[in-house]
Amino acid sequence: MTPPAPHTPSDPLLRVEGLQVWYGHAHILTGVDLTVGRGEVVALIGRNGAGKTTTLKAIMGLAESRRGNVTFDGRPIGTLPPHAIARLGLGYVPEDRRIFADLTVDENLEVGRQPPRPGAPHWTPDRLFALFPNLAAMRGRRGTRMSGGEQQMLTLARTLMGNPTLLLLDEPSEGLAPIIVRQMADAVRRLKAEGLSVLVSEQNTSFAAAVADRASVLEKGQVRWSGRMADLMADEAVRRTYLAV
Amino acid sequence: MSFLLVQALSGLATAATLFLVSSGLTIVFGVTRIVNFAHGSLCMIGAYLGWSLIERFGGSVGGFWGSVALASLGAGALGAAMEVGLLRRLYRSPELFQLLGTFGVVLVAQDAVAWVWGPEDLMGRRAPGLKGSVDILGQPFPLYDLVLIGLGPLVLGLLWLLFTRTRWGVLVRAATQDRDMASALGVDPARLFTGVLFLGSALAGLGGALQVPREAVNLHMDMAMIVEAFVVVVVGGMGSLTGAFLAALLIGQLQAFGILVFPQITLVLVFLFMAVVLVLRPHGLMGRAEDAPPAAAAAAPVLRLGNRGGWIALALLALLATAPLLVGDYAVIVLTEMVILALFAASLHVLIGLGGLVSFGHAAYFGLGAYGAALLVRHLGAPMPLALAAAPLVAGLGALIAGWFCVRRSGLYFAMLTLAFAQITWSVAFQWSGFTGGDNGLLGIWPSAWASGKAVYYWLTLALCAGALALLRRAAFAPFGYALRAGRDSALRAESVGIDVRRHQWCAFALAGSAAGLAGGLYAFAKGSVFPTLMAVSVSVDALVMILLGGVQTVSGPLAGAALFHLLESQVMRATDLWRLLLGLTIVALVLLFPRGIVGVLSNRRERS
Structure with a gap:
């Protein structure tokens, strides 16, 4: 069996073509193209302000005005509202975490709960507490009384309760202590092992290198480079052009 | 002593109805961030529906309480319809448009209710089985009022269970805090909000229908109720159920004893109380600081009138x-x-x-x-x-x-x-x-x-x-x-x-x-x-409508709006009795069609061409 060509999965789970987004008069994304294959972890890399967060939001239907084709599992989702997109099996983990602060850990998980989905791992609170043991000790605690790392775990766990087939993970390492970052990377690898596909946006190339199979490099609202993560790490010229600060 | 006790009890009975109506208002506000002016109208409609049903079926105990429940459900259904037809389109509008849009519904409801039930006050039947009074330290106290006093905490308890012990309640609380995040997790906010409007309006209708045996149903109930419920919600803290309960208790007592001490200024007393609370505790008794920035009526500039404009x-x-x-x-x-x-x-x-x-x-x-x-x-x-x-x-x-x-x-x-x-x-x-x-x-x-x-x-x-x-x-x-x-x-x-x-x-x-x-x-x-x-x-609202008609962004807008409004008013009022109905529908249509006002639309067109 020959592996599929590294930067074009033949039957991608997620395909984004010519995605454009405006905020008011500001043209944030001028045409983003990318794909995520089944079982693949793809890193969306770029400098601050390149459009990583906007890309994920637009895929999720959370951008104010968007244009372009987005297909998920063969279905066009470019015009669907967020909740419909989520119910198809896309899980979104925002960078600013957005825990429901008045709700307990258990209640936060309940909000994310969706029926089991064929072809996707089925999550229950107990399974998630096994994955994130820290959370198990604070099931009745409110979101306001949690540390940043705990909130990040809860955000991811809450999204997993929807039994997604594809995770959109926005800057999971941002603002976290190195030990928590390592835990997050472990978690992402374990999710991949469970069969999940992941599109993870990162400024932190070492985190991306630890989890991703492929990378798409974003600059000024467009993907300028895409290929294997290992190739990106080997190619200093590309990294200097698009990523050096 | 016993007289004061009975007075306090009657204050509690008032507080119970006040709480029912206010709880609905505060729930709807908490979730939608819209102050629904029409909430008082839904309460009034609940009362009128209740009156009609009780006249027909209220002879027996089951018939009476069934009628009350049915009236409440009727008001709930109207509220849900209002969410689908109007509020849903206003969630991202400036608050001026939200307040005006729901006030348009108030005007429509006033004429519609008067048209269906007529202008006279309607005295309802008393509740079967609860017509008498009990003796409290030698003073008679109506049995029905005692039931109402018990109903307040009961409803508070049920609502608490609903919001903490059911999935629906948890989803509503989540959407209250972060609508976008909840929808990104697969929660359909539209359906949730329709449900919330149903619940809130049903509570308003319940409060209205329960008043039928106590006092005459009349056409002023809508404004009277909404104004009092506003005070309760603001004093309690917008969006807080326990706050509303506490505030309803306080205001019920204030009214019961205020009427003994200052019979001339009972109305003033309630509002003074609210003003004092707001100055001392800006977010109400149980409210929390809002982090959402106040939506400006219009961020677009007020442009300087050019030379031509001056001429x-x-x-x-x-x-x-x-x-x-x-x-x-x-x-x-x-x-x-x-x-x-x-x-x-x-x-x-x-x-x-x-x-x-x-x-x-x-x-x-x-x-x-x-x-x-x-x-x-x-x-x-x-x-x-x-x-x-x-x-x-x-x-x-x-x-x-x-x-x-x-x-x-x-x-x-x-x-x-x-x-x-x-x-x-x-x-x-x-x-x-x-x-x-x-x-x-x-x-x-x-x-x-x-x-x-x-x-x-x-x-x-x-x-x-x-x-x-x-x-x-x-x-x-x-x-x-x-x-x-x-x-x-x-x-x-x-x-x-x-x-x-x-x-x-x-x-x-x-x-x-x-x-x-x-x-x-x-x-x-x-x-x-x-x-x-x-x-x-209504005069304050007239002025707002004039500005809405003319557009908020220009200095000349209000002048054009006032002229148009007065012309319409003086002509239409001569032609029909249903002035408020027409005005209300006009407001609703304006809010939905021209969120920037008429002059705003014109200048928009000029900019584009």
């Missing part, structure tokens, strides 16, 4: 001045009122357009001006020029006092505080009949002999209003106006460059109040009389 204004003034030579007396009267209303609308625009402060009680200053002038004439025999000079001063002073409280808060709380002060002035005019004439108003306030001709009075009005308008315009484009707009667009940034935003807003409040007062004084002499209705909520 157009002068030409228009000249044309208006020649009008009495060309048209008859009736038209001159209509024109006089139009010019007065233009000043009234423009004065409100100072607050909304420049300051981003949506006042829901601007009629207070219009009324203060009118009453100030009329009282001088009535009690001191002052001549017209003196009375007219006093009108803006009286109103300005009132605005200075009210403004000190109001500008401490922004957004919805500002709107509610201005409404509270308008209700205070209204209730003084209404209740202090020895001084103000009460409901009968003051009659025979005619202009001096030299100005008694319709044309002369029109010219006088035109001159004074044009002068005042020029002054307001000058202020808008003076550093004062720019500072005000800076505060509107970003209070924080304005403060950091050294602008005292609150002081500017306070000055604007006083300026707007005086201008409205002048308009009110002129109106008193134009009509020859003043009535408490001049200060009613």
Whole structure:
């Protein structure tokens, strides 16, 4: 069996073509193209302000005005509202975490709960507490009384309760202590092992290198480079052009 | 002692109904961030539906309570329909449009209910099995009221269970905090909100239907209920159920004992209480600070009138001045009122357009001006020029006092505080009949002999209003106006460059109040009389509609809006009894179709071409 060509999965789970987004008069994304294959972890890399967060939001239907084709599992989702997109099996983990602060850990998980989905791992609170043991000790605690790392775990766990087939993970390492970052990377690898596909946006190339199979490099609202993560790490010229600060 | 106990118990019974209605309002606000003016109308509809059902089926215990439940469900269904048809389109609109849109529904409901059930008060049947009274320390106390007292905590408990122990409740609380995040997790916010409107409206309907055995069902219930429920919700903290319960208890007692101590100012007492609570605890008893920035009425700039615009204004003034030579007396009267209303609308625009402060009680200053002038004439025999000079001063002073409280808060709380002060002035005019004439108003306030001709009075009005308008315009484009707009667009940034935003807003409040007062004084002499209705909520809303018609972004908008509004009002009112129904539908349509107003739409088109 020959592996599929590294930067074009033949039957991608997620395909984004010519995605454009405006905020008011500001043209944030001028045409983003990318794909995520089944079982693949793809890193969306770029400098601050390149459009990583906007890309994920637009895929999720959370951008104010968007244009372009987005297909998920063969279905066009470019015009669907967020909740419909989520119910198809896309899980979104925002960078600013957005825990429901008045709700307990258990209640936060309940909000994310969706029926089991064929072809996707089925999550229950107990399974998630096994994955994130820290959370198990604070099931009745409110979101306001949690540390940043705990909130990040809860955000991811809450999204997993929807039994997604594809995770959109926005800057999971941002603002976290190195030990928590390592835990997050472990978690992402374990999710991949469970069969999940992941599109993870990162400024932190070492985190991306630890989890991703492929990378798409974003600059000024467009993907300028895409290929294997290992190739990106080997190619200093590309990294200097698009990523050096 | 026993008398005081019974008084306290009857306060508790009042509190129970108040809580039912307010809990619905606060739940709806918590989730949708919309203050639903029509909540009082849903309560009234619940009462009328309840009356009809109880007349028919209320003979037996089961029939009575079944009727109450059915009426409540009916109100709930109407509320859900309102969410789908109107509110859903307004979630991202400025709060001015949300308040106006729901007020449009109030107007429609008033005429619709009057049309179905007629204008008379309807006395309902008493609850079977609960007609008697019990003896409490030798004093009789109605059995039905005892049941109501128990119902309040019961409903609070059930709501608490609903919101903490069911998936639906958890989803509602999540969507309350972060609608977008909840929807990204697969929660359909639209369906959830329809459900919330159903619940909130059903509670309003329940509160209304339960009143049937206690007091006559009437057409004033909607405003009475919404105003009291507002106070409860604001005092308790917007969105807080326990806060609403606590506030309902306090206000129930305040009313029960206030009527013993100050029978003349019971209405004022409630609003004073609210003003004091808001100053001491800005977010209410149990409320929390809102981190959402207040939605400005219009972020778009108020543009300077070009040279051409200046000439157009002068030409228009000249044309208006020649009008009495060309048209008859009736038209001159209509024109006089139009010019007065233009000043009234423009004065409100100072607050909304420049300051981003949506006042829901601007009629207070219009009324203060009118009453100030009329009282001088009535009690001191002052001549017209003196009375007219006093009108803006009286109103300005009132605005200075009210403004000190109001500008401490922004957004919805500002709107509610201005409404509270308008209700205070209204209730003084209404209740202090020895001084103000009460409901009968003051009659025979005619202009001096030299100005008694319709044309002369029109010219006088035109001159004074044009002068005042020029002054307001000058202020808008003076550093004062720019500072005000800076505060509107970003209070924080304005403060950091050294602008005292609150002081500017306070000055604007006083300026707007005086201008409205002048308009009110002129109106008193134009009509020859003043009535408490001049200060009613509906007059404040009329002014808002004029601004909405004309567009918030331009200085000339309110003038055009006032002219159009008065023309429509005077023509339609002559043709039909259903003026409020039509006005309400117009408001709803305007809010849905032209969120920027008519002049806004025109200038938008100009920009584009």
